[in-house]
Amino acid sequence: MEQIPEPAKERLLYLMRVLEKSGGKPLTSGELETLTGWSSCTIRKDISFLGADCGSPEGANKKVGTSCGYKPERLIPAIKAALGLDRRRRFCVVGLGRLGSAYLNFRAFELGEFELAAGFDSNVNRVEILKSPVPLYPAYKINEVVGRFAIEIALLCVPGEAAQGSAEKLAAAGIRGILNFAPVVLSLPPEIAVRNVYVTDELRALAVKISF
Amino acid sequence: MEQIPEPAKERLLYLMRVLEKSGGKPLTSGELETLTGWSSCTIRKDISFLGADCGSPEGANKKVGTSCGYKPERLIPAIKAALGLDRRRRFCVVGLGRLGSAYLNFRAFELGEFELAAGFDSNVNRVEILKSPVPLYPAYKINEVVGRFAIEIALLCVPGEAAQGSAEKLAAAGIRGILNFAPVVLSLPPEIAVRNVYVTDELRALAVKISF
Numbered sequence: 130m131e132q133i134p135e136p137a138k139e140r141l142l143y144l145m146r147v148l149e150k151s152g153g154k155p156l157t158s159g160e161l162e163t164l165t166g167w168s169s170c171t172i173r174k175d176i177s178f179l180g181a182d183c184g185s186p187e188g189a190n191k192k193v194g195t196s197c198g199y200k201p202e203r204l205i206p207a208i209k210a211a212l213g214l215d216r217r218r219r220f221c222v223v224g225l226g227r228l229g230s231a232y233l234n235f236r237a238f239e240l241g242e243f244e245l246a247a248g249f250d251s252n253v254n255r256v257e258i259l260k261s262p263v264p265l266y267p268a269y270k271i272n273e274v275v276g277r278f279a280i281e282i283a284l285l286c287v288p289g290e291a292a293q294g295s296a297e298k299l300a301a302a303g304i305r306g307i308l309n310f311a312p313v314v315l316s317l318p319p320e321i322a323v324r325n326v327y328v329t330d331e332l333r334a335l336a337v338k339i340s341f
Numbered sequence: 342m343e344q345i346p347e348p349a350k351e352r353l354l355y356l357m358r359v360l361e362k363s364g365g366k367p368l369t370s371g372e373l374e375t376l377t378g379w380s381s382c383t384i385r386k387d388i389s390f391l392g393a394d395c396g397s398p399e400g401a402n403k404k405v406g407t408s409c410g411y412k413p414e415r416l417i418p419a420i421k422a423a424l425g426l427d428r429r430r431r432f433c434v435v436g437l438g439r440l441g442s443a444y445l446n447f448r449a450f451e452l453g454e455f456e457l458a459a460g461f462d463s464n465v466n467r468v469e470i471l472k473s474p475v476p477l478y479p480a481y482k483i484n485e486v487v488g489r490f491a492i493e494i495a496l497l498c499v500p501g502e503a504a505q506g507s508a509e510k511l512a513a514a515g516i517r518g519i520l521n522f523a524p525v526v527l528s529l530p531p532e533i534a535v536r537n538v539y540v541t542d543e544l545r546a547l548a549v550k551i552s553f
Contacts (some may be wrong), residue, residue, distance in 0.1 A: 138549055139546075142542075142545060142546060142549060143498065146352060146542065150526060153421075154492065170537075180525075212545075212548075212552065213548065213549060213551075213552025214545060214548055214549065218544075218548055220544065226443065227439055227440075227442050227443030228439075228440065228443035228444075230439055231438065231440035231443055232440075232540065233391060234439065235540065236352075242430050242541075242544075242545070242548075243541070243544050243548075272465030281548075281551065282544060282547055282548070282551075284540075302361045305551040306547035306548070306550060306551045307546055307547075308543050310539070314362060322547055322550035322551050324543050324546055324547050325541060326538060326540075326549075328444065328447065328520070329454075329455070330354075330358065331520050331536050331538060332430075332432065332454075332455050332520065333354060333424075333454070334351075334354060334536055335494055335518035335520055335534055336424075336425065336426055336430055336454075336455075336493075336494070336518070337350055337354060337424045337425060337426065337519045338518060338534035338536075339425075339493065339494075339517040339534050340424065340425025340426075
């Protein structure tokens with residue numbers, strides 16, 4: 130398959146979300162334009178990366194003046210396959226304070242695309258008494274457990290001062306991506322993908338929106 | 342002041358973060374180019390929106406062949422002022438389960454730009470027993486308390502099925518922005534700014550990065 134450029138990947142990911150929320154009804158590229166804010170030309174170009182099956186559905190009915198739109202049930206699986214989201218990935222939660230234990234119990238993970246496989250905390254006592262839907266381990270077992278269960282992604286929920294150390298342990302254990310909730314910038318080898326969820330940054334972005 | 346376009350605002354916000362992490366040392370537009378991934382031309386254009394004081398510092402020393410760079414101590418306050426981040430804003434946490442109570446105690450809020458003013462939960466018992474650095478109220482007091490303390494932003498941490506109802510209560514109480522952690526799309530009047538923090542979307546974005 131043709132290599133998809135990064136910005137197109139990001140748009141396809143967002144488009145998939147829009148389609149998932151469309152309730153299954155077909156959407157024309159004009160409707161997608163309104164929902165996404167991108168030009169229908171950009172949308173058609175992005176979808177063209179997915180292969181022939183999903184392309185330009187409007188053309189087919191041009192003669193009768195109707196437009197049948199893109200069918201979510203065809204487009205969603207095609208996007209998932211193209212973006213590598215068509216197989217289940219295991220993840221773990223590292224740091225089981227309030228935030229980490231919240232994510233241990235987050236129901237949205239039941240969607241099936243991601244499987245919570247384990248939780249870790251440096252406090253052995255906490256690991257023993259915390260109620261959890263998945264097995265919990267002391268942090269010194271990260272290396273063993275990440276490898277054994279082929280865990281690919283970690284939600285890093287430790288305090289800021291512990292984040293770099295925990296991230297390095299995860300990297301050494303073979304983790305491939307870290308979703309970092311600690312308010313620090315992690316310094317890791319380039320092959321480890323990192324996304325930061327900084328609440329202060331989100332608050333700032335909101336504040337900018339309401340300032341004008 | 343000239344109206345700053347939305348994409349420039351987003352870049353300036355990010356630039357402010359980069360400068361805050363630079364440890365106070367001046368950065369040339371070339372260094373900013375490396376740190377942000379934007380062209381130095383874009384960076385200079387964005388900074389030009391801030392007014393004369395911050396513009397093109399390299400020009401001054403061209404003759405001696407050195408480049409003194411942008412001074413964070415001048416640029417950061419200028420960006421804050423231009424983006425409306427130069428006054429403290431009050432926010433509240435709505436929904437005091439694990440996630441909400443984690444954010445009640447989040448130390449990064451001590452930065453000073455944002456002031457946590459109150460927490461709310463529909464469970465009166467939880468409101469009474471939870472330890473918190475700020476006053477907690479039953480949810481039926483949202484209207485009164487948001488008005489009384491001039492709270493502008495809410496962190497919405499309620500379960501998905503309660504999110505729309507809580508958001509409407511907050512909107513009616515005069516809230517201006519909502520940071521939504523519930524995995525649902527809120528439907529609100531356009532004057533209410535919303536930012537969504539969807540962990541599943543973040544996991545997906547990570548999965549896309551590690552697929553290739």
